[in-house]
Amino acid sequence: MAEHKVVVVGGGFGGLSLVHGLRAAPVDITLVDRRNHHLFQPLLYQVATTVLATSEIAWPIRLLYRERKEVTTVLDEVLGVDRQARTVRLKSGRQLAYDTLVLATGARHAYFGRDEWEGVAPGLKTLEDATTIRRRILLAFEKAEIAEKTAEMDALLTFAIIGAGPTGVELAGMIAELANTVLPPEFRKIDTTRTRVLLLEAGPRILPAFTESLSAYAKRALEKLGVDVRLGQPVTAITEEGVTIGETFIPCRTVIWAAGVQASPAAQWVNAAADRAGRAHVKPDLTIEGDDNIFIIGDTALVLGEDGKPVPGIAPAAKQQGSYVAKVIKARLAGDPTVSPFRYRHQGSLATIGKRAAVIDFGRIKLTGAIAWWIWGLAHIYFLIGTRSRLAVAWSWLWIYLSGQHSARLITQKETLKDNS
Structure with missing residues (x-):
C-alpha cells in the first residue's frame, strides 16, 4: 500500500x-x-x-x-x-x-488599496524586505553627510514608520537608538542625534493588542528615546519626498510600512x-x-x-x-476520525522598545522595563533553530549591550548615493 x-x-x-x-x-x-x-x-x-x-x-x-x-x-x-x-x-x-x-x-x-505606496514604503515580511530597509536607513545617513542643503539633510534624517503594532514600535525604537548611540562618533558633518523618528498610528494608541497600561508605558519609553509618536492621524499620501498626515506634509526620505x-x-x-x-x-x-x-x-x-x-x-x-x-x-x-476541535493557548504577548526596555503580557502577569527585555531576549533565543543560531544571536546581543555597537551595517546592493531607494 x-x-x-x-x-x-x-x-x-x-x-x-x-x-x-x-x-x-x-x-x-x-x-x-x-x-x-x-x-x-x-x-x-x-x-x-x-x-x-x-x-x-x-x-x-x-x-x-x-x-x-x-x-x-x-x-x-x-x-x-x-x-x-x-x-x-x-x-x-x-x-x-x-x-x-x-x-x-x-x-x-497590505496598503489598504494604495499599492503604489509599496515602492516608497516597503513592508517587512522577508529577508529581502529587511535588507532593503537596512540599505535605505544606512544610505539616508550617508546621503545626509554629503548633502549641501540643510532642508535636504533634515529630510534625509527623518524616518517615518507607519503602523504602531509590535513591528512598528520595535523598528522605531531601534532606529532611534542607532541614531542616538551607535552612529554619532562615526560622522563628521552631520549630528545623527538630530535624527527625527516618527511613529504614525491612525488608531488611538500604540500596541493595541496589549493592555492600555502597557501601551502607555511603551509610548513613554519611545518618547524617552526621542521618537515622535503621533496617534489618531492617518497617512493620506506617501511619495519619495515625504509623507502627508491629514493635510500636513512632512519631508522624509525613508518611510517604512508596518500597518497592515x-x-x-x-x-x-x-x-x-x-x-x-x-x-x-x-x-x-x-x-x-x-x-x-x-x-x-x-x-x-x-x-x-x-x-x-x-x-x-x-x-x-x-x-x-x-x-x-x-x-x-x-x-x-490510525483509523480514529474523532479529533477534538483546535484550541488556541495564548502564551503571552511580547514587544521590545530599544535594547533595555520591553513590555510583556502573560495575562495576570505583566512586566515592563529591563527585566521584560531580558525575558523577551531569552524567549526569542529559546525558539531559534539550532545551537549555532542561539549562540550567534546571544553573542550579537551581548556585544551590543556591552559595547553599544551594531555589527551588521553593510550596504551590499550596488547602488550609488544618488539613488533615492
Whole structure:
C-alpha cells in the first residue's frame, strides 16, 4: 500500500511544526516554498536595523530535513489547486498529487488599496524586505553627510514608520537608538542625534493588542528615546519626498510600512470563503468547508478562538495549528476520525522598545522595563533553530549591550548615493 501523500505549502512556523509533528508517521511529505529558507520573522526587524545578520535568523529548509528521508523539499511557487484531481499546480509546470493538502502560506503587507505606496514604503515580511530597509536607513545617513542643503539633510534624517503594532514600535525604537548611540562618533558633518523618528498610528494608541497600561508605558519609553509618536492621524499620501498626515506634509526620505497585512491567495486556490484580509474561513478542525482533505493554517487562515475572536497571526499560534493538524492526520491514519476541535493557548504577548526596555503580557502577569527585555531576549533565543543560531544571536546581543555597537551595517546592493531607494 502506497504511503499517504501529504503536500505542505509554506516553510514558515506552521508548516515546519506540522512536518515535525509527522515524524515517524506512515506518510510521504512534500514541502513546497518559494524560498529555500525558513525565516524567524519575529527578529526580522533586527536585520533591518543592523543588529543581526541574515544568516542568524534564517536556515536552509533542506538542511533542516536532511535526515528525514520521507521529506522532499521543492523550491517552487503554487499557482492553483485542483480539488477534484487532488493536485497542486506549480509555476514550473509540475503537478503534485496529494492525499492531504496543508496550506501554510502566511501573509504579506497590505496598503489598504494604495499599492503604489509599496515602492516608497516597503513592508517587512522577508529577508529581502529587511535588507532593503537596512540599505535605505544606512544610505539616508550617508546621503545626509554629503548633502549641501540643510532642508535636504533634515529630510534625509527623518524616518517615518507607519503602523504602531509590535513591528512598528520595535523598528522605531531601534532606529532611534542607532541614531542616538551607535552612529554619532562615526560622522563628521552631520549630528545623527538630530535624527527625527516618527511613529504614525491612525488608531488611538500604540500596541493595541496589549493592555492600555502597557501601551502607555511603551509610548513613554519611545518618547524617552526621542521618537515622535503621533496617534489618531492617518497617512493620506506617501511619495519619495515625504509623507502627508491629514493635510500636513512632512519631508522624509525613508518611510517604512508596518500597518497592515494581506493573506496569501490560498483561499482562492481552493475556492474557500475568505474575509476582507483574504484569510480563509476554516472549520474547528482547520479544514475548509466541503473538503476534509485540505487544511489551512497560520496567517492565511481565519481561526476563531473559544471567545469567538480571531486567533492572532503570530508565530506561537501557527506552531500550535501545525502541531494540531499533524495529530489529526496521524489519528485519521490510525483509523480514529474523532479529533477534538483546535484550541488556541495564548502564551503571552511580547514587544521590545530599544535594547533595555520591553513590555510583556502573560495575562495576570505583566512586566515592563529591563527585566521584560531580558525575558523577551531569552524567549526569542529559546525558539531559534539550532545551537549555532542561539549562540550567534546571544553573542550579537551581548556585544551590543556591552559595547553599544551594531555589527551588521553593510550596504551590499550596488547602488550609488544618488539613488533615492
